Amino acid sequence: MVEKQPRYKAYDHPAGGWGAAAATAKVLLEQSVVTKGSRALLAMNQPGGFKCPSCAFPDADCKKTLEFCENGAKALAHEATKFRVTREFFARHTVAELMEKSDYWLEMQGRLTEPMRYDAASDTYVPCSWDEAFALIGKHLRALDTPHEAEFYTSGRTPNEAAFLYSIFVRQFGTNNFPDCSNMCHEPTSRGLPPAIGVGKGTVVLEDFEHAEAIFVIGHNTGTNAPRMMTNLVEARKRGVPIVAVNPMPERALIRFTEPQDLVQMATFGSTPIASEFVHIRIGGDLALLKGMMKVMFEREEKGETILDHDFLRQHTAGMEAVRDEVMALDWVDIVAASGIEEAQIRRCAEIYIRSKATIICYGMGLTQHQQGSRLLQQVAGLLLLKGNYGKPGAGISPIRGHSNVQGDRTVGIDERPTQAYLDRVRDVFGFEPPRGYGHHTVESVEAMLDGTAKVFIGMGGNFVRAVPDTDIAYAAMRKLSLSVGIATKLNRGHLVHGRDALILPVIARSERIETARGEQFVTIEDSMSNVTASRGVLAPASPDLKPEVEIVCRMAMAALPDSQIPWESYIDDYDLIRDKIAAVYPEIYADFSERIKEPRGFHLDVAPRRLVWLTPNGKANFLPLPGLDVNDRVDDPAMLRLATVRSHDQFNTTIYSYNDRYRGVYNDRMILFMNKEDRIARGLETGARIALETISGEGMRRRVDALTIIDYPMPRGAVAGYYPELNPLLPLDYYDRMSGTPAAKSIPVRVVAV
Ligand SMILES: Nc1nc2c(c(=O)[nH]1)N[C@H]1C(S)=C(S)[C@@H](COP(=O)(O)OP(=O)(O)OC[C@H]3O[C@@H](n4cnc5c(=O)[nH]c(N)nc54)[C@H](O)[C@@H]3O)O[C@H]1N2
Numbered sequence: 001m002v003e004k005q006p007r008y009k010a011y012d013h014p015a016g017g018w019g020a021a022a023a024t025a026k027v028l029l030e031q032s033v034v035t036k037g038s039r040a041l042l043a044m045n046q047p048g049g050f051k052c053p054s055c056a057f058p059d060a061d062c063k064k065t066l067e068f069c070e071n072g073a074k075a076l077a078h079e080a081t082k083f084r085v086t087r088e089f090f091a092r093h094t095v096a097e098l099m100e101k102s103d104y105w106l107e108m109q110g111r112l113t114e115p116m117r118y119d120a121a122s123d124t125y126v127p128c129s130w131d132e133a134f135a136l137i138g139k140h141l142r143a144l145d146t147p148h149e150a151e152f153y154t155s156g157r158t159p160n161e162a163a164f165l166y167s168i169f170v171r172q173f174g175t176n177n178f179p180d181c182s183n184m185c186h187e188p189t190s191r192g193l194p195p196a197i198g199v200g201k202g203t204v205v206l207e208d209f210e211h212a213e214a215i216f217v218i219g220h221n222t223g224t225n226a227p228r229m230m231t232n233l234v235e236a237r238k239r240g241v242p243i244v245a246v247n248p249m250p251e252r253a254l255i256r257f258t259e260p261q262d263l264v265q266m267a268t269f270g271s272t273p274i275a276s277e278f279v280h281i282r283i284g285g286d287l288a289l290l291k292g293m294m295k296v297m298f299e300r301e302e303k304g305e306t307i308l309d310h311d312f313l314r315q316h317t318a319g320m321e322a323v324r325d326e327v328m329a330l331d332w333v334d335i336v337a338a339s340g341i342e343e344a345q346i347r348r349c350a351e352i353y354i355r356s357k358a359t360i361i362c363y364g365m366g367l368t369q370h371q372q373g374s375r376l377l378q379q380v381a382g383l384l385l386l387k388g389n390y391g392k393p394g395a396g397i398s399p400i401r402g403h404s405n406v407q408g409d410r411t412v413g414i415d416e417r418p419t420q421a422y423l424d425r426v427r428d429v430f431g432f433e434p435p436r437g438y439g440h441h442t443v444e445s446v447e448a449m450l451d452g453t454a455k456v457f458i459g460m461g462g463n464f465v466r467a468v469p470d471t472d473i474a475y476a477a478m479r480k481l482s483l484s485v486g487i488a489t490k491l492n493r494g495h496l497v498h499g500r501d502a503l504i505l506p507v508i509a510r511s512e513r514i515e516t517a518r519g520e521q522f523v524t525i526e527d528s529m530s531n532v533t534a535s536r537g538v539l540a541p542a543s544p545d546l547k548p549e550v551e552i553v554c555r556m557a558m559a560a561l562p563d564s565q566i567p568w569e570s571y572i573d574d575y576d577l578i579r580d581k582i583a584a585v586y587p588e589i590y591a592d593f594s595e596r597i598k599e600p601r602g603f604h605l606d607v608a609p610r611r612l613v614w615l616t617p618n619g620k621a622n623f624l625p626l627p628g629l630d631v632n633d634r635v636d637d638p639a640m641l642r643l644a645t646v647r648s649h650d651q652f653n654t655t656i657y658s659y660n661d662r663y664r665g666v667y668n669d670r671m672i673l674f675m676n677k678e679d680r681i682a683r684g685l686e687t688g689a690r691i692a693l694e695t696i697s698g699e700g701m702r703r704r705v706d707a708l709t710i711i712d713y714p715m716p717r718g719a720v721a722g723y724y725p726e727l728n729p730l731l732p733l734d735y736y737d738r739m740s741g742t743p744a745a746k747s748i749p750v751r752v753v754a755v
């Protein structure tokens with residue numbers, strides 16, 4: 001790393017704007033795909049084109065000719081890169097050598113080109129044919145004592161067709177072991193919301209942003225992780241809609257933003273202020289904020305005002321009284337202490353909420369990744385119920401999902417805890433009896449590998465070992481496997497930390513054409529707002545030896561289940577046949593799939609709360625109290641700091657695009673600890689000091705990351721932040737939300753160790 005610039009220099013420009021335009025041009029140049037990349041960008045998120053492989057935010061209505069953002073361009077440029085990882089590359093580097101390289105270096109080597117098998121004698125990956133690869137997978141799977149000894153991971157880029165077939169294959173094989181990236185991400189949405197509002201999805205569609213009278217953005221770094229949503233925030237703000245941003249980091253784009261696609265703003269160096277209210281919350285302080293807002297409302301009701309939507313509450317909800325009693329018994333002093341927010345600001349937030357006749361609450365990992373993440377989301381759902389913010393334009397709950405098809409994968413069966421009704425459907429449509437018990441979520445799958453009960457790991461995309469908690473333990477777990485398989489576009493650490501046998505299977509990427517014996521095929525994606533759209537790649541595959549994910553799933557099934565009656569072979573060539581089966585398994589939402597998907601803009605899957613229908617056992621929307629003010633276990637250690645592990649502006653999860661984090665003013669380094677100056681001084685440390693962090697945990701195991709540099713940053717007292725995945729060794733495997741299994745990656749109790 002060359003240190004041409006200082007490591008830290010506050011960024012005082014608006015986010016977006018020319019900085020974003022320049023970054024887009026730079027990444028296309030870096031990957032040597034200026035012409036090819038620019039052509040592909042024109043087809044991204046357009047009817048007849050492909051869906052952006054980056055985030056899950058829906059596309060706007062054809063209003064713009066360019067419907068992508070800086071980070072979408074990075075994702076595409078890295079996918080369309082001209083660099084290649086070939087058999088010569090693998091021959092040149094042993095796996096031990098590759099392990100010494102950084103994640104960034106591995107990513108920059110380019111696209112995988114052909115199937116590779118690990119050869120222990122030379123400690124290298126050597127070429128193997130696709131037939132050999134599938135035979136090896138079949139052999140390992142058939143040799144297991146029970147099907148539960150295999151773990152089938154899914155990352156959220158996998159399209160619906162491949163994910164659906166994968167879920168059927170694995171269930172016919174005999175297990176529900178479906179660890180997936182959602183288990184580390186929006187699982188609290190999938191588990192926490194159903195008992196409250198009957199669905200584990202958002203209830204908002206894009207048009208709602210045009211009708212909202214107030215928007216809350218809680219625990220989400222929008223300008224980096226769902227940049228296309230900035231358009232909606234800018235438009236709302238221009239209409240005078242109050243926007244409340246709740247975050248321990250004053251994320252640049254939530255403060256001021258220039259729309260890179262607004263030519264006037266670009267030409268005049270103008271920008272739009274975004275947050276009308278920035279709430280500088282303590283890590284995990286959101287519960288106290290939400291309760292404080294509720295308390296204001298209940299107090300005013302007690303004084304005789306009509307604040308709540310009583311008709312809605314009477315007709316549609318149950319359990320409000322218990323929440324009211326608990327909230328009214330709370331003391332303002334405690335609410336202020338737990339949130340770190342002055343009572344006056346909490347009252348202002350409540351006032352914004354009370355005045356608005358239609359409110360949207362959006363949230364990201366800042367809410368989900370806590371020990372009580374699921375129950376915290378139930379409080380968000382409850383706050384919205386108080387004013388009837390469902391089933392009307394401009395209102396609702398809006399999880400901002402991560403991976404572009406993570407929600408879709410869930411909808412079509414990637415679920416370690418499937419419902420019995422769904423399993424009955426699978427039995428009736430496919431004619432086999434699926435397993436009925438719960439399978440493993442991500443954390444449980446690592447535990448099973450560790451104790452030797454899991455022997456085969458198949459990774460449908462993703463970078464499992466870098467994404468999961470407790471990096472060192474995860475490495476040890478992977479190395480115990482008899483077979484690990486990485487189905488991927490790019491080389492990553494997950495391929496280097498492997499089982500006794502190991503395969504890397506390269507796939508055709510989202511932006512690339514899929515040609516089969518029946519002609520060109522397209523796949524489908526469900527975005528964060530339940531819109532299903534077709535995605536048709538426009539580029540030639542990176543190598544002639546790649547296969548589509550659908551074919552890989554079918555051939556794994558054929559190898560593992562030679563007696564299966566399911567016509568796997570036919571699905572390889574004709575994706576409409578797969579969509580017909582999806583329609584048969586999910587008739588309520590996917591009826592006539594193959595017809596409806598012909599609409600250029602796709603279709604919206606029914607979300608019952610939009611119709612004021614509550615698919616809960618009592619047929620009502622439920623208030624579900626979470627007593628107290630803590631979403632994480634208390635730690636009695638005066639030296640304790642809460643660590644949030646976050647993404648930089650230049651990464652996509654475990655994929656590192658560069659060592660810069662422009663909006664936070666960080667350059668050439670990722671081993672950074674963002675800390676409040678007072679906290680630093682209280683520890684007798686200089687700014688720029690090198691320190692180590694250690695996790696505080698009762699079980700006596702030492703978790704430590706060295707060589708972090710402190711920078712003074714406007715964090716609340718007691719809160720620090722640093723980058724995922726570098727800090728994952730600090731996140732204990734068993735530190736997770738029990739309801740959803742989601743690791744509490746935003747609230748790790750740590751202490752600073754001077755070195
Ligand atoms: N460019 C790009 N886009 C992406 C991704 C990417 O890595 N790069 N990843 C994709 C994926 S899989 C996901 S899940 C999403 C992730 O998108 P985000 O949800 O934005 O993810 P994070 O960067 O982890 O950070 C979340 C925010 O939560 C804040 N935060 C931390 N702790 C707390 C807290 O206790 N309370 C509150 N209110 N806020 C808190 C952090 O300061 C940060 O601003 O983005 C998706 N889109």
Ligand SMILES: Nc1nc2c(c(=O)[nH]1)N[C@H]1C(S)=C(S)[C@@H](COP(=O)(O)OP(=O)(O)OC[C@H]3O[C@@H](n4cnc5c(=O)[nH]c(N)nc54)[C@H](O)[C@@H]3O)O[C@H]1N2
Pocket residue numbers: 155156157158181182184185186365402403460461462463464466467468469487488489490491492507508509510549645646647652653654655724725727728731745
């Ligand atoms: N400490 C901490 N840990 C976290 C988080 C955090 O905030 N903090 N966030 C969590 C979250 S929200 C998530 S979603 C997970 C992410 O976990 P994963 O989804 O497992 O990780 P990614 O980095 O998105 O996976 C990147 C790899 O996917 C492969 N890939 C890319 N495109 C495709 C494709 O089209 N098909 C296939 N088959 N493969 C492809 C490439 O080889 C690439 O190297 O990490 C979680 N871990």
Ligand SMILES: [Mo]
Pocket residue numbers: 181184185186401402403
């Ligand atoms: Mo995610």
